[in-house]
Amino acid sequence: MIGFLSNSNAQIKKKTIVAKTPTNQLAKGKILYAKHCVVCHQADGGGVMGLNPPLIKTDYVLGDQKRLINIILKGLDKEIEIEGETYANPMPGLSHLSDQEVADVLSYIRNNFGNKASLISPAQVKVIRASKLK
Amino acid sequence: MRKKTIIPLFIACLVIVGISFSFMNKHENDVTPFKPDADNAGLKLPVGFGANKVADNLGKARHIVITKDGSIYIKLMKVVDGKGILFLQDKDKDGKYEVQTAFCNYGGTGITIKNGYLYASSDKEVFRYKLDDKEQVIDPANPEKIITGLLAGRQHQTKSILLDNEDNIYVNIGAPTNSCQENDRGLESKGKVGCPILDSAGGIWQFKANKLNQSYADGLRYATGIRNVMGLDWNTQNNTLFVMQHGRDNLNSSWPKLFNTKQSAEIPAEAMYMIKKGDNAGWPYVYYDTYQNKNILAPEYGGDGKKEGSKEFINPVVAFPAHMAPNALLFYTGNMFPERYKQGAFVAFHGSWNRAPEKQAGYFVAFVPFKDGKPAGKWEVFADGFSGLDEVMVPREAVHRPCGLAQGPDGSLYVTDDVKGTVYRIGYVKK
Numbered sequence: 001m002i003g004f005l006s007n008s009n010a011q012i013k014k015k016t017i018v019a020k021t022p023t024n025q026l027a028k029g030k031i032l033y034a035k036h037c038v039v040c041h042q043a044d045g046g047g048v049m050g051l052n053p054p055l056i057k058t059d060y061v062l063g064d065q066k067r068l069i070n071i072i073l074k075g076l077d078k079e080i081e082i083e084g085e086t087y088a089n090p091m092p093g094l095s096h097l098s099d100q101e102v103a104d105v106l107s108y109i110r111n112n113f114g115n116k117a118s119l120i121s122p123a124q125v126k127v128i129r130a131s132k133l134k
Numbered sequence: 135m136r137k138k139t140i141i142p143l144f145i146a147c148l149v150i151v152g153i154s155f156s157f158m159n160k161h162e163n164d165v166t167p168f169k170p171d172a173d174n175a176g177l178k179l180p181v182g183f184g185a186n187k188v189a190d191n192l193g194k195a196r197h198i199v200i201t202k203d204g205s206i207y208i209k210l211m212k213v214v215d216g217k218g219i220l221f222l223q224d225k226d227k228d229g230k231y232e233v234q235t236a237f238c239n240y241g242g243t244g245i246t247i248k249n250g251y252l253y254a255s256s257d258k259e260v261f262r263y264k265l266d267d268k269e270q271v272i273d274p275a276n277p278e279k280i281i282t283g284l285l286a287g288r289q290h291q292t293k294s295i296l297l298d299n300e301d302n303i304y305v306n307i308g309a310p311t312n313s314c315q316e317n318d319r320g321l322e323s324k325g326k327v328g329c330p331i332l333d334s335a336g337g338i339w340q341f342k343a344n345k346l347n348q349s350y351a352d353g354l355r356y357a358t359g360i361r362n363v364m365g366l367d368w369n370t371q372n373n374t375l376f377v378m379q380h381g382r383d384n385l386n387s388s389w390p391k392l393f394n395t396k397q398s399a400e401i402p403a404e405a406m407y408m409i410k411k412g413d414n415a416g417w418p419y420v421y422y423d424t425y426q427n428k429n430i431l432a433p434e435y436g437g438d439g440k441k442e443g444s445k446e447f448i449n450p451v452v453a454f455p456a457h458m459a460p461n462a463l464l465f466y467t468g469n470m471f472p473e474r475y476k477q478g479a480f481v482a483f484h485g486s487w488n489r490a491p492e493k494q495a496g497y498f499v500a501f502v503p504f505k506d507g508k509p510a511g512k513w514e515v516f517a518d519g520f521s522g523l524d525e526v527m528v529p530r531e532a533v534h535r536p537c538g539l540a541q542g543p544d545g546s547l548y549v550t551d552d553v554k555g556t557v558y559r560i561g562y563v564k565k
């Protein structure tokens with residue numbers, strides 16, 4: 001009983017710390033996408049044949065969140081293959097974005113272009129940024 | 135009586151069969167007369183021109199060359215069923231190339247014919263195949279390797295090829311970065327001092343067409359400071375090499391304090407250069423500004439969008455709008471098209487991506503009139519409609535993208551598309 005109470009107290013506390021609602025986070029993510037991502041990944045998230053990978057329902061976007069966060073922070077400098085098509089342009093890291101900004105733009109990408117996945121929290125980004133492991 | 139009629143009938147039949155055989159043989163070597171499709175293959179063309187779709191669904195069809203009897207060789211960027219060169223023939227002469235054979239085990243872009251050989255490139259090597267008197271490859275499995283060990287990064291890795299009339303072959307070696315930054319395409323990342331990659335890329339190299347296994351030590355860096363070239367051709371009027379450069383990207387995303395997204399979409403020019411031995415076009419130190427019409431110092435090397443670049447760098451002979459991706463260049467030497475097209479330049483623009491969030495540009499074949507090896511008028515759109523869209527906002531929606539150009543023996547113009555693998559033939563039909 002006590003345990004249950006302290007749990008729900010923690011949840012309430014957490015909610016007050018995370019001031020952003022999902023809609024707010026997605027709206028901010030959209031602005032960040034237009035500023036940092038659209039020139040290569042395009043307005044529909046479809047990328048460019050042979051050069052810049054699509055963000056539509058790919059494992060890179062919907063799969064391992066740690067890998068996804070690392071791509072934003074450190075960039076991706078290797079050729080990757082998605083559905084039989086290879087994409088080779090390097091992506092520079094965007095480590096100058098804040099934890100909140102990285103979380104916002106990734107949450108936007110994971111819930112746009114036909115994608116539906118969980119939001120990314122700034123806390124997740126913070127942990128991975130601090131981690132020395134790739 | 136019976137016997138008497140049968141023998142002359144038999145002889146008559148032999149004669150008829152003989153005539154039809156010689157008729158067929160004669161026409162098998164003829165070029166199919168040009169006949170446009172009812173819808174001009176979906177293309178928009180100047181008055182008097184028509185187009186037909188001669189082949190479709192070939193794979194990533196890149197550069198193309200036509201034999202003297204109108205047959206087609208196409209280089210595929212990626213092998214299909216293990217083969218990277220297609221040979222197409224129109225034996226029934228209906229305008230559609232129904233016979234397809236394939237050979238060569240590498241993908242690539244460059245292909246051309248000169249002096250009895252077919253030349254083709256992978257991203258690191260150049261090969262040649264001896265041709266018979268019908269310009270068909272004699273031994274497809276055993277080409278001669280004439281150039282090897284060329285640098286191929288993950289960007290601008292394709293090798294376009296061209297021969298002059300003195301047994302030299304020219305190969306573009308594209309720079310494997312956008313602007314030689316410490317951190318490629320990164321935010322406010324400076325350019326590497328003395329851009330070291332220019333030793334082995336970012337230029338046009340000259341080799342001998344008939345010598346085996348050449349690499350950098352055997353070749354000559356003919357021109358440098360050229361970021362990436364896919365379209366190149368020899369102008370026979372002034373006996374000079376011309377190239378189309380793919381200009382740099384990402385002025386806004388790398389330098390947001392200096393360039394807004396609109397400026398980034400519209401700068402720099404896609405430049406046509408006339409190249410003389412030893413020329414330097416200035417990449418990565420300068421870019422050609424479409425508003426100021428001059429070479430401007432690149433932000434990676436201290437530029438602010440206004441400071442001019444060094445005068446040692448050559449200027450373009452034609453400055454096209456930014457990012458349209460010129461994938462082929464062809465000087466027209468045929469007799470089918472009207473007078474104003476003769477000796478002029480056709481450029482296949484694959485179409486842009488680096489203009490987002492602005493609408494994309496290109497996705498057409500352009501024409502520039504030339505006289506005596508110099509532009510003699512403004513560039514214009516020649517063939518449009520490849521994308522199937524009124525406006526291209528995102529590249530992947532374009533149904534077709536022009537990539538290669540070739541002139542047929544009758545003077546018709548062939549255009550490849552590397553999305554659907556379509557081959558178009560454009561001809562002049564007005565009497």
